[in-house]
Amino acid sequence: MKVQVYGTGCGNCQALEKTAKKAIEDLGVNVEVEKIEDMDKILEAGLLSVPGFAVEGEMKSMGRVPSVEEIKKWIKAKM
């Protein structure tokens, strides 16, 4: 399973990546964090503000850093 972090490398994007990794570690599951830093790909996904978080390509949050709990919930729902 894969989750996607959309971001250009700003502070919030890095915070989101860390939060996602923490959620995966807490769950003890084998999930890969894919980083999408290419602006064209971020735009094609329809994002208006970064960072964005997706599970298996399905966008879950936009323009904010979701909490560890939210990310866990989304991952669990897809398992």
Next chain:
Amino acid sequence: MVPDILQEGVNYLTYVLMGLDPTSALGSAVNFFIYDTIKILILLTVIIFAIAFFRSYISPIKVRKALAKRNEYIGNVAAALVGIITPFCSCSAVPLFIGFVESGVPLGVTFSFLIASPMVNEIAIILLWGMLGWQITALYIISGLIIAIIAGIIIGKLKLEGEVESYVYEMIDKIKAAEKAGVTLEEEKQTPKERFLSSRDYTFDLLKKISPYVVIAIGIGAIIHGYAPADFLITYAGPGNPLAVPIAVLIGVPLYSNAAGIIPLVAVFIEKGIPIGTALAFMMAVTALSLPEMIILRKVLKPKLLAIFIGILAVSITAIGYLFNAIIYL
């Protein structure tokens, strides 16, 4: 009011318990530092949280939808107003710009949003209100909105759509193709509890990031407050120096990353003789004319449009500075 009770408490702490002399420079500086640090941190916590929670109901997708239907004038006013409550970090400037243009938000309306959003943001408002009172805060908000509305209308009238980089239109085609292929973004669905929790996390993360700057700035402010003579700055930046406003604007441009630390200092500068107009122009230059954002916007704006954007902002901020200096010293 809470701050009044707080002032009494801090007076008791510094003048009775610590035994400092209220008329001495040290006593005055220590009292200022403790009082302002506590007051500003309380205000920041409460208001950042309240705005973050409220804002979780207003996503950029909704803003775009609302602005796409507007014509000029009303659109510019609406864009400037929503700009207050929907900040974006400068790394989102490009996707926001392209997303707005894609869904038919007029160029001038997009600029009203791009100007108002960083200039009239909640942190600037809280710091101004906490350190300078509501009158100056209201002046700042109203003049910021007027600049955003007028600059947006002028850019709209100049018909500069051709000065948008072709990258924007290439990307719009790609986005439309992706939408046809089935990529659509839905509004985020959060429960009130999730909104509460994410607002809380956001508030503490932001406080962690900005409070060191705020506390250091209040510390420097406290030293100036206690030790510098009352007319210390009048010689250089007072009403006698006609170039003070443009110089203040120029100094403000590279200081964006430290906006949270600049405002507490400006409060003390006003107390030490800098005219209100000069101080307001300086703060607007710090928040609205951010160098990193200009560099990022170059990706979507041709040099001519970028220069017009910067020029209109710089001129209108300087004009507001002179205007308030003239009104207040008449």
